[in-house]
Amino acid sequence: MLSIDPASMSERENYKFLIGSIIPRPIAFVTTRSKDGVLNGAPFSYFNIVSSNPPMISLSVQRAQGRQKDTARNILESKEFVVHIVDEQNVEKINKTAASLPPDQSEIDLAQLTPVDSLKISVPGVKEAKIRMECSLEHSLELGGIDSPGCDFIIGKVVQFHIQNDLYEKGRIDPRGLAAVSRLAGNHYAKIGDIFEIERPK
Numbered sequence: 001m002l003s004i005d006p007a008s009m010s011e012r013e014n015y016k017f018l019i020g021s022i023i024p025r026p027i028a029f030v031t032t033r034s035k036d037g038v039l040n041g042a043p044f045s046y047f048n049i050v051s052s053n054p055p056m057i058s059l060s061v062q063r064a065q066g067r068q069k070d071t072a073r074n075i076l077e078s079k080e081f082v083v084h085i086v087d088e089q090n091v092e093k094i095n096k097t098a099a100s101l102p103p104d105q106s107e108i109d110l111a112q113l114t115p116v117d118s119l120k121i122s123v124p125g126v127k128e129a130k131i132r133m134e135c136s137l138e139h140s141l142e143l144g145g146i147d148s149p150g151c152d153f154i155i156g157k158v159v160q161f162h163i164q165n166d167l168y169e170k171g172r173i174d175p176r177g178l179a180a181v182s183r184l185a186g187n188h189y190a191k192i193g194d195i196f197e198i199e200r201p202k
């Protein structure tokens with residue numbers, strides 16, 4: 001067994017160790033709106049459930065050389081965002097939105113995604129997702145150093161769920177129909193593989 005102290009590795013090596021080990025990671029496609037009204041969209045795989053009661057999710061947005069990404073800045077300013085589940089049908093388009101565009105240009109236009117109004121918040125989502133969640137900012141934390149934080153950790157409360165009708169039956173979501181994709185390392189993604197059952201002990 002090789003034992004490694006992260007302090008002895010470069011930032012890039014630590015990144016590669018984490019993204020290669022913590023797999024598969026769900027992917028959120030997040031829409032936000034800037035002060036000037038530009039609709040922004042980007043994928044995030046540092047994404048998960050924080051709580052089901054109340055329903056809350058987390059996103060972790062890295063800073064690049066200390067600079068906040070548009071998604072983090074927009075969420076902190078407007079306190080609203082929409083999370084979409086990335087799937088086999090939308091992943092190609094959503095990958096295009098990971099381009100680093102200046103804040104006045106919309107990745108939604110670039111990827112030819114279709115904005116759709118939200119019910120409870122003012123930030124639109126996009127049609128090309130079978131599940132989307134309207135979120136309000138619950139909490140944010142700057143992590144990784146007082147002088148130069150390395151990441152914006154965002155916790156959002158889900159205020160509205162949207163799901164394609166045929167995927168939802170008796171309160172259960174059809175995993176094959178959803179066909180969510182996950183992120184591995186590098187340019188690799190994975191589909192849902194074999195599904196098996198294990199009974200939970202009483």
Ligand SMILES: Cc1cc2nc3c(=O)[nH]c(=O)nc-3n(C[C@H](O)[C@H](O)[C@H](O)COP(=O)(O)O)c2cc1C
Nearest residue numbers: 042043044045046060061062069070071098099100
């Ligand atoms: C599948 C995928 C997952 C990603 N996950 C993250 C992530 O969890 N955190 C992050 O900071 N960047 C992540 N990125 C990179 C951002 O999407 C990228 O920096 C994007 O341009 C940020 O957009 P923005 O500046 O409009 O917020 C990911 C990219 C891809 C393609």
